[in-house]
Amino acid sequence: MKVTQHIQQAAGKPLFSFEILPPLKGQNIQSIFDGIDPLMEFNPPFIDVTYHREEYQYKELGNGLLKKQVVKKRPGTVGICAAIQNKYKVDAIPHVLCGGFNREDTENFLIDLDFLGIDNVVALRGDAVKSETYFRPEKDGNQFASELVEQIAGLNRGIYLDDELQNSAVTDFCIGVAGYPEKHIEAPSMESDIQFLKHKINCGTDYIITQMFFDNKRFFDFVDRCRRAGITVPIIPGLKPITSKKQLTQIPHRFSVSLPDELVREVISATSPDAVKQIGIEWCTAQSKELLQNGIPVLHYYSMGKAESIKAIARKVF
Numbered sequence: 001m002k003v004t005q006h007i008q009q010a011a012g013k014p015l016f017s018f019e020i021l022p023p024l025k026g027q028n029i030q031s032i033f034d035g036i037d038p039l040m041e042f043n044p045p046f047i048d049v050t051y052h053r054e055e056y057q058y059k060e061l062g063n064g065l066l067k068k069q070v071v072k073k074r075p076g077t078v079g080i081c082a083a084i085q086n087k088y089k090v091d092a093i094p095h096v097l098c099g100g101f102n103r104e105d106t107e108n109f110l111i112d113l114d115f116l117g118i119d120n121v122v123a124l125r126g127d128a129v130k131s132e133t134y135f136r137p138e139k140d141g142n143q144f145a146s147e148l149v150e151q152i153a154g155l156n157r158g159i160y161l162d163d164e165l166q167n168s169a170v171t172d173f174c175i176g177v178a179g180y181p182e183k184h185i186e187a188p189s190m191e192s193d194i195q196f197l198k199h200k201i202n203c204g205t206d207y208i209i210t211q212m213f214f215d216n217k218r219f220f221d222f223v224d225r226c227r228r229a230g231i232t233v234p235i236i237p238g239l240k241p242i243t244s245k246k247q248l249t250q251i252p253h254r255f256s257v258s259l260p261d262e263l264v265r266e267v268i269s270a271t272s273p274d275a276v277k278q279i280g281i282e283w284c285t286a287q288s289k290e291l292l293q294n295g296i297p298v299l300h301y302y303s304m305g306k307a308e309s310i311k312a313i314a315r316k317v318f
């Protein structure tokens with residue numbers, strides 16, 4: 001079932017959902033199930049699975065030369081989605097990237113998803129590969145998430161790349177995209193970011209899911225700006241509890257988001273790893289409760305495979 005249908009069907013009852021990432025290559029699917037099992041009591045209607053593009057590694061050949069290798073450290077997004085749908089009977093949502101795919105690869109990827117009975121996708125541009133500064137699309141690939149949305153929405157109307165295909169089947173994907181309450185790192189201004197977000201919606205997006213934020217005011221302001229710009233689709237907030245002191249520097253660096261002074265002060269003065277986790281749980285619980293008081297239909301948690309804090313929050317909120 002589509003995310004938008006889940007929201008409609010819930011008729012105002014708040015929904016709990018979360019995102020997981022595939023395990024590092026070499027680990028088995030059990031690590032995924034171990035991250036999902038503790039959260040199933042909160043009846044998630046859907047679970048997102050991230051996609052991780054290739055990275056370049058340079059291996060010394062021993063003769064002073066380096067060999068460039070292309071590696072995917074976290075493969076398995078599609079297999080994990082199929083396994084989730086099969087085992088838990090819950091909608092699994094694969095993230096689909098522009099990066100690393102040409103449009104033909106994308107089309108074939110979407111056909112696989114459709115055949116597996118996957119009804120939802122999140123369409124993303126993806127970041128630059130780690131060794132490069134700027135994102136570069138593949139030759140004949142999509143450059144912006146909006147182009148990817150257009151391609152998926154096209155397939156929903158039976159438009160394939162080969163325009164000689166006759167009587168081709170239509171897909172029926174519900175399409176989510178990313179939104180950034182604190183602006184995407186490359187966007188020159190919030191206004192331009194929202195205008196490009198609006199363009200993504202106009203290309204066929206059904207809902208927005210946000211980057212994590214730690215101050216609800218950022219989210220409420222973002223929603224206001226979107227609504228004033230004429231964006232009417234549901235906006236699902238993304239939440240992440242802090243679980244370690246090192247995240248105080250990792251999170252701003254990696255996701256280009258800020259942490260409120262009060263939260264930072266509390267985490268710095270915590271005297272044990274458990275105390276940090278507890279602060280993260282309490283902060284995120286307070287955020288969650290305030291969002292629900294304001295009528296937000298779905299709360300989406302970035303579990304990153306670690307269910308413990310999310311479970312503690314969900315117990316207090318749902």
Ligand SMILES: Cc1cc2nc3c(=O)[nH]c(=O)nc-3n(C[C@H](O)[C@H](O)[C@H](O)COP(=O)(O)OP(=O)(O)OC[C@H]3O[C@@H](n4cnc5c(N)ncnc54)[C@H](O)[C@@H]3O)c2cc1C
Nearest residue numbers: 050051095124125126127144145178184186187193196211
């Ligand atoms: C909820 C969520 C889930 C994510 N999941 C993943 C994942 O699974 N795997 C992964 O690798 N990454 C993931 N990311 C990270 C994401 O891929 C990066 O943030 C990426 O840098 C931007 O992706 P986007 O889809 O927002 O890009 P876009 O919407 O294409 O925007 C990228 C930038 O280009 C600008 N822009 C857009 N259109 C135009 C245009 N026509 N002309 C000029 N500028 C334009 C935007 O303002 C923005 O600054 C996720 C992010 C979020 C918020």
